Amino acid sequence: MSLEQLPLLQQLMLVLAAVVMFTSFVLLEQARLVAAIHAFAWQGVLVAMVTALVAAGSGLEHLFFSAALTLALKALLIPWMLHRLVRRLELDRHREPLRRPALVIMAALALVIFSYWVVTPLVAEELLFTRNIVAVSLAVVLTGLLMMVIRTQAVAQVLGFMSMENGLFLAAVSDTDGMPLAVELGVAFDVLVAMILFGVFFFQIRESIDSLDVDRMNRLTERVDES
Amino acid sequence: MNAIDWEITLLQALLYAAAAPLLAGWIHKLKARLQNRRGASIWQPYRDLYKLFSKETRMAHTASIVFRAAPYIVFAATWLAAAAIPLLSTRLASAAMADVIAIAGLLALARFFLALAGMDVGTAFGGMGASREMFVSALAEPAMLVAVFTLTMTAHSTNLASVIDFNLQASSLLRPSYMFALAGLILVAVAETGRIPVDNPTTHLELTMIHEAMILEYSGRHLALMEWAAQLKLLLYGVLLCNVFFPWGIAVDTAPGALAGSLLAIVLKLLLLGVALAVSETVLAKMRLFRAPAFLNLALLLALLGLLSHVILEVGL
């Protein structure tokens, strides 16, 4: 079946999913931390909107709740905390341009294609629509991971981690009508605690190596030449 | 084994003991002649032994009980070994008691105590002699055993009496293996009995001594026993060579006539052997110690050749 036949709701969702993917690209590329945080917040908003749409489509009220939860957590709370941290760490002027942007973008695109290629055989034909969303969310997850690999800045890594979470959430919501509420609460709780701990660690790291450059944390190794 | 065998055995043993000095004297005499000397009479060894026995025996302060016991053990072991080799008759109880491997063992026992005695007093020469003796014998022993194996595998027995019996019956056909074995055994005998070119029994230069160096400290009856044992060993090897490879004339029963005949035969063989030995000792010069291995390796090589030519050429014919 082709795109036209999809109900408007789902077309809208597809659009949103595409934008989510775009935001993770933005995250990947963004050199300034603050801007990256904003991008992350927007990603949260979009995910929340997708959730809301799914809720509207399926009429499952607990989805509305989880949409609200997502909005609160991913779009407001966590970005706000990050913002505060960045300001208190005097990192709001910090910019960290990518070493080889072209290469990174290529890699990210490759990941997108890869995830699409992976998902294609997965899902039975009649679930064409979900398939695409799965592909997108997988792409978002992988891109987040890629971001953690290429970014040497602790906060940026955390952003990558969080965008992975977004991708997960997107997948959970869009193709399974959301997980049981208990689980979602648990996940949300974990993410929140994780964020708090990240905050704690930023300061600890800073005071131990007075920088947030993860490349400078290489004391623990088995390399012979260090011994 | 009936009584008569044991009597023969005893007779032979006594004969060995009695005849040992004679062979030594005969060889001395011949060598003197070959060197254009008149030389002492062939009875001289007996006189020497008598003199030594009647002399007072002295021992170093540092010598221990081993030093005192060694002469007796050496003599006993050598004599026993000799007694197990058919001299006159193959009806020999002792041959069954100690086969050729046991003979080698007994000789090794004698050598063991000889070397210990050499080290006992704690002189440099004694240790040197012991070291060299064990060195030479270590190389000689495998050669000897392999040579003997050739015989025993041919005769399917390690019992010398039966080996000789076998050879008596089968002496007609010519065996390549025996040639090699004989050659090897001769070399071994020369080395083991401390003759030129490995050792020089009449040397007076300590640094070249092997056997003499070990018994330097002995005197009186101890020295006599040691000398006697050495002469016994010489005779032992002589008889071994003669009777095993040229068994003609040896008695296979205990008839007095046969015994007399075999006595005559063995005396003749030994006289010839003595001549050969004397000549070789006159024409050859003593080797450096470290040429001895080459000499003994040649012996081992010959023995092995004998063995191989036996298992490859002769078995299954």
Add this chain to the structure above:
Amino acid sequence: MATHPLWWAGAAIGLALLSSLVSLFSARQPGVLRWLVSPLFALAGLSAVAAGLLALIDKDVATATLPLGLPWLPWQVRLDALAGFFLAVVGTISFAVGLYAPGYLRGFEGGDDSLPALGGFAGLFLTGMLLVVLADDAFLFMVAWELMSLTSYFLVVWHHDHAANRRAAFLYLLMAHVGALSILLDFGVLAALGHGFSFSAMRDAELSFGWATATFLLAFFGFGMKAGLVPLHAWLPEAHPVAPSHISALMSGVMLKVAVYGFIRVVFGLIGQFHWQWGVVVLVIGSISALMGVLYALMQHDLKRLLAYHSVENIGIIFIGLGLAILFLSTGHAVIGTVAFIAALYHTINHALFKGLLFLGAGAILHAAKERDLEKMGGLLRRMPWTGLFFLIGCISISALPPFNGFVSEWLTFQAALQAWQLDSGVLRSIVPIAAAMLALTGALAAACFVKVYGVAFLGQARSRPVRRARPVPLSMRLGQGVLAALCLLLGILPTFFISLLNAVPEGLLGHGLQQATSHGWLWLTPVSAQTASYGAPLVAIILLLVLVAGLWLFGRGIRRVRRCDTWDCGFSQPSSRMQYTASAFAQPIRRVFGLLFHIEEGLEGSQPDQQRYRLKVSDRAWGLFYLPVARLVERATRQVVRLQSGNIRIYLGWTLGTLLLLIWITV
């Protein structure tokens, strides 16, 4: 009930465990070790002997199942003639060691090494060896085997002050572990083919030639590693001397025999088929071990190291016998195969006896003079006459001289070898006698070596002050040595009696004994037939004695006093102890002839000409050839692997991402 062999075996194990338990109290009461633990140890040995003899006499097989082990594989024990024989071997030496220990251990009291560990692990060590011999399923066998290795390791490392000792112990445990795992693999194959880990199931396994050979090789490697066959031997002379001497006696005298037992049990008992190729392999390796062992022993001047190398030699001789047995059995000459087998068994117990005796003697010297280095000994015979006498007996026995026991087993081995003419293939016909020649060479070299040992250690004059001060050792130590010395003589004089006992083993294992060996009465030992060969050991001994007595009476008129005088030494100056021939000097000719086989470093030390000293170091070639390459390989691998832990978290994340993508690629 009390006459049942298994009952006695159980008693032995119980007593051993008890001794190790009791020794825990020796932390506060050192006396406990001497007056309680050692006697218990000796008793354990005795009851093991009783069990073994009973099993050998009434030739039936006793089995039992212990309430231990895996739920579906309880521990099974089985006491047949073979096990009985080895029980007797283990027990005899343990008994002697138990007698010896009280005197020897006194030297350790007040030292800073823990006595409970010594006594406790000794008991467990004995338990392990007994259980290995009794085990009738692979699991119990492995447990007991590793228990044996582990406890003996603790005993080896007991003196752990010197880095060298620690290194030796580590190496020992490592090699033991390698061997054990190879044995485990072996049992794994047998179990896979025989459907079960009990030996009874393995006996029924139908093995193709290929699998049989695989199991044979695994067993040969594993047990040969433990027994110290060349070229796997290099750990042995490092480890055995390090332990306290009575433990060294156990390790060299008994534990190696347990390895031999394992080999016999697996190859003769479980695989149950013979191929001449195996025989050749065992024969060749055995001959090489015998020769290399004795040559390296000649080069040593540390008494205990020297004895350890002689263990390599004797194990080689035992394996020559086993190789001949396999060879003849595989070509259908059952009788001669049995002769060779009996010869191997006989040499097993002989070596246990005289090697135990010699190590106990070395211990006595260590106890009295605190000295292991031959170069510092001398004149000990006058200072400790009893030890001197027993040590002399040990030397004569191990040099295979009549009328002692070593000669009997070598004689039997020769007899088996000399039947090579019966073989069909000319190659084998010529290989076997050459092996015999190497055996002869080995014997002669061993004699040379022990002339050196006895002459340098016990004769001549003392070369150092502590040796000059040496005192006779306490009674218990003399007893321990005396028992073994007496047995050495006994087994040398009455071979027929013991061989008629041993017959039970081949009867149980190969189905036919060696009746003809003793058919001509107790005087005559006729392994194949009276015509082929005979050895009247008792006669030889008696006549030797008679001639000795006669000689003494005739010439010595009893022991007549002789005048003592200064050493003549060809009239040179009065010799001092430093003018004596040293051990290395004694071995020098042989070192020169066989120089290729050793790794020799010699030269002069010291700059000023007046204080220059001669330095000689002879080391084992097996290190460079077989051990170090493996070690280097592992080192290189580790150096590569540690790159994984680079320390940079982004690289780690990269690994995760890469793994994920790879796996998705594979699965989808």
Add this chain to the structure above:
Amino acid sequence: MTALLLSVFTPLAGALLLPLVRRLSWAGWLNIGLATLTLSATLALAMHVADQRIVANALFHIDDLNVYLLVLTAFVGLTTAIFSRPYMRHVCDSGRVSERGMRLYHSMFQAFMFTMLLALSTDNLGVLWVAVEGATLATVLLVSLYRTPEAIEAAWKYFILCGVGIALALFGTVLLYFAAQHVLSDPALGLSWNALYSVAPQLQPSITSLAFVFLLVGYGTKVGLVPMHQWLPDAHSEGPTPMSAVLSGLLLNVALYAVVRLKMIVDGSLAATATPHLAGYLLMGFGLLSFLVATLFLHRQRDIKRMFSYSSIEHMGLMTFAFGMGGPLATFGALLHMLVHSLTKSAIFVTVGHATHIAGTQSIDHIRGLIRTQPAVGWGLLLGVAAIAGFPPFGVFTSEFLVLSATMQSQPWLTLILVSGLVIAFAGLFRHLHPMVYGPVPEAQQPVPANMLPVIIHLGLVLWLGLSIPALLSQWLDRATQLITGAHLL
């Protein structure tokens, strides 16, 4: 059911309660008390399960497999608590940790126990995920407890790597849930392990296999499978020793337990396809790789705790391999190995803790002659390592024997690799152990107040298991084996 709730939620209560306790000495004892309560509760639960196979409700599902691990977890938790009281006391007195740190420690210890028990007892894969992630969160602060740069670095790596891993695991869970949507009548049950297991054959194979990849990488990170293992040695070496003990003894087990549970589902769904043993092969590959790499790592260690954490990786690899191989014998062996490894390894970490206090450092080169300084510690370490190296009569040998013989039957050639790995590992352990235990004593070393009771208990148990497996336990393991493989061993 009360027993169940008690056993799971006692630690939670403790976690909330302990920070309020001001007196440290009380806190230590209270910690032990709570652990004891938990253990007794789990034992009661075990009895309960023993007579009626399964105890289950909406959230929990207890069968022979996880009740056995529950008891093990509670037990190791108790002994570790016993050990940590004097140990942390010593740490606190030496001033490396503040009062707040101590309170944090006690509370987080209980929190960790809670997550472990929850992860084991729950039936809901989502809750399982939450619990395992929670375990990370609970321990990450403890890893950085000492506030040294190394500690913080280790904690960060631990946090990030495990976080990422666990996130991937969540994706896998979502995929499973997704697969279940079209099969289950009530989609809400889509995360219940029971429901999934019962409908496993109808799950779409392609999705489940993809899901398993994510789950394996995710939980495998927690198990410490190479090449996702890098966090493990860092976290073990920098955290306080009781933490290392429970990490090695429990956390890895729980993660592996999760993997095994999920493998059961995936096997069910792949049974009909062309690659029925895909999951098994993946596990075997990872297991073998981890095993070999870890054995090689052992040779290049300078830090005693790092060394033993690599040994944990090695043994985890062995278990993973065995579980992957499947079959009753291998599974039985793996379960037994789980048990003995937890006991032995935690015992080792206890002794290592004392050893580091004796020497005042974790550097292998500076720990010397323990057996003379403090024989109890020296012998404990020696025997512990002998046990972990697989020497009889200790239980580790038994389980390795089973695994090896199972390998010999199904994959003969891999046995050679395993055996050589065992040798290399043994050499690596002992070459470092030797100088630490034996030899002359440096002046600086002083005996410390040590509580060797846990070590004695653990090693005693391991020894017992090596000599004979009690019928109760063997039946228990056999039922667990039957759950996993569907076949009895006994």
